[in-house]
Amino acid sequence: MTGTEPASGAAHLRWRPAPLAGLRAVAPVLVLLVALLVALAVVDPGFFDPERLLAFLRRSAPLVILAAGQYLVIVSGGFDLSVGAVVTAGVVVAAELFNLAPGLPWLVVVAVLLLGGLLVGVVNGIVSTVFAVPSFIATLGMMLVLQGAVFFWTQGAPRGYLPEDYRMLGRSAVPGAEWLPWAVVVLAVVGVAAVLFMRSDTGRTLVATGDNDVAAGLAGVRVARLRILAFALSGVAAAVAAILVGGFTGVSAQAGSGYEFQAITAVVLGGVALGGGRGSVVAAMAGAFSLQALFTLLTLLGVSGALESAVQGVIVITAVAVGGISWSRRATRTHQPVRESV
Amino acid sequence: MNQRGTPLLTVRGMSRSFVGIRVLTEVDLDLAPGEVHAVVGENGAGKSTLMKVIAGVHQPDSGRLEIDGVPHRFPDPASARRAGIGIIHQELTLLPDRTVAENVFLGREPVGRGPRRLLVDRAAMVERTRALLAEVGAVSFDPGTLVRRLSVAQQQVVEIVKALAGDARILVMDEPTAPLAEHEVDLLYDLVRRLTARGIAILYISHRMREIFDLSDRVTVLKDGRVTGTLATRDTDRDELVRLMVGRELRDYHPPLAAPGDLGEVRLAVRGAGNDRLRDITVEVRAGEVVGVAGLQGSGRTSFARALFGADPLTTGEMWLDGRPVRPNSPRAAIRAGIALVTEDRKGQGLVLRQPVLDNALLVLRAAFAGRRRAEVEPVEVGELLTRLDVRAGASDREVRFLSGGNQQKVVLAKWLAARPRLLVLDEPTRGVDVGAKAAIHEFVRDLARQGLSVVMVSSELPELIGMSDRVLVFRDGTISGELPARPSEERIMRLSTGAEVAV
Known part of the structure; x- marks a missing residue:
């Protein structure tokens, strides 16, 4: 109905984003990341040894994966504060499972954790969409529920242990390629999946929903369902992080504490707008690497680890303020309400 | 005088x-x-x-x-x-969780004497409000009532008393009667x-x-x-x-109307339909026809557009599209049935402003059509559409909020046309659009109609309605107060809109 004359192949190319357009969103955080890496190389000339670099990547993997999941929620207009508690719960549950049923195949435990993360995310999503509880509160509540459940179950001292084969993903290398940690492989898979997802129709629609959910709904987007999906994927990402953290550090009732704020800081550092609609997943993951690099640098400089959270607080406020200044200036220009004239 | x-x-x-x-x-x-x-x-x-x-x-x-x-x-x-000078706005501006008296004396509360100067004299405030209410004959509520509990008509009385308390x-x-129900109008007259x-x-x-x-x-x-x-x-x-x-010259150029032979089968049929804002709507629109919808603000013209699109679904009556019964209860259902709606609020409801042109133009396809249908259309046709509509965006990945109103509206049109609708509903399609883009949009819409699309066009601009419509429906008080043939006079439209002329 809209004309079916053969389309010149070039016509649509004009409207394709320029090949490097994506780079613009990522550029500031990449500059930051490079600066931090250079600083690391200056402070510690051995940092770029392949082995140590891979160790850095492995250490970063949980946070980068959490940031990718957190990005999905933030870009669609929400927050997920429950991911740290999911990590803790995942570590503790795995240990308890091996305690209850020694000899359980490790893949079964992995599957249980992934399903559990999915379930937590779906509940977060349903509470914040169907029941219209602001996601900040919904996921804060979920965080408390999970923390309380873990504490109740373990009495503060988790029992059990994580067998060697289960911990492999977190701390061992790929057989036959001893230089390559499994965690880096998992990280690469998650990273590629996240990028592909954000290029898909669903991913683009998710960003559009975060930008203007009224317009998206009127364009046929199932807004609630899409937001639930974002929370669900964030929950799964948190479960993946739990598997890596468990392998890396072993059983602890504090395994995931603080990760939710680190993930949000990372996403914000990547230039992703709180409230949704703007920012790239690559930038969010680069933000996570930057944060990890910063922590490493501070440690190398002998700054007390106790200051980490203070530094993180300053970063979050600064990053949001910088994003907010330019945004509010534009907002006054473009967000004039359309009123019937005269 | x-x-x-x-x-x-x-x-x-x-x-x-x-x-x-x-x-x-x-x-x-x-x-x-x-x-x-x-x-x-x-x-x-x-x-x-x-x-x-x-x-x-x-x-x-x-x-x-x-x-x-x-x-x-x-x-x-x-x-x-x-x-x-006191003003009673169309939208009421009271604080819902304060009492009537607190609203009436908002910002000029009576105070006590001497050291009690710092305290609000609540008793005096309530007494004076009671006196004012009695003066205007409003006895159905008390100065201590929370405004939230009042009807719209009662709130209007409070607004008036508030103005009087300021010695207006x-x-x-x-338009004081706009928010009122029929029986409340008499109270206002009083x-x-x-x-x-x-x-x-x-x-x-x-x-x-x-x-x-x-x-x-x-x-x-x-x-x-x-x-x-x-x-x-x-x-x-x-x-x-x-x-x-009325009585303005029809200055603007508009494309020629449909010739009798251009019209096809009945595309949209609505019979006896309504919801809480509309009643007894009966309409037919043919393939290739552009039907204008006139009416004053609040007459139901926008409600009609939203009802066809399932945004505020019809609750009674029947609706058919190409002879098949449909009654969309969500925009998504309407879109999949072949209906598109260009809303009057372009920035609030039409566009995702911080996304580039292409993401906006593809939104409907991505959201509502999965799989084969989606693969068929994108991306060549959408690029074609944008080019044919002559959207000027500067850089192709520019966010649409930086585009002019006319270019933004063209992006909205492209978004809907990419889904190949059978019925296109336009609500104020050229509001806030410059003259050049306006002519282009008119031309384009007529062109689509010539290819068989059915168009329902709501507009508050009479020259646009008269210039574009093969037929005009006039809305008043939530229903169709009259139907006029092509090129009606502004006078006829206004008479039917205002109730100066009743029914046909």
């Missing part, structure tokens, strides 16, 4: 422009004590601007304003209020008569003929920002007022 001594309010030669467009030109108006003076005119005639200038919201570019013969200038609404002698009422008996002058803005003839002593008609006449109500009639309101 005043029948009762010195005019209370005099306006002389008042002009005002917005961004180079004259909205008011040399307007003269006077208001006598105890008079109800109606101001009428079609959408965009300048009624609201006149009211806002009088109330100090806007400042005039030139002209004088006198109260009791003394010149006044109002740099802001507060100074107009101090001079005795001139009340400007902007109230207006009590006020005028106290010598308060009322500037009554409305386009409902019945009210004007029921209430007003005089009528001033505005057209395109000029006064075309001030008449004593008892010496005029509806026909004369409508003639003064």
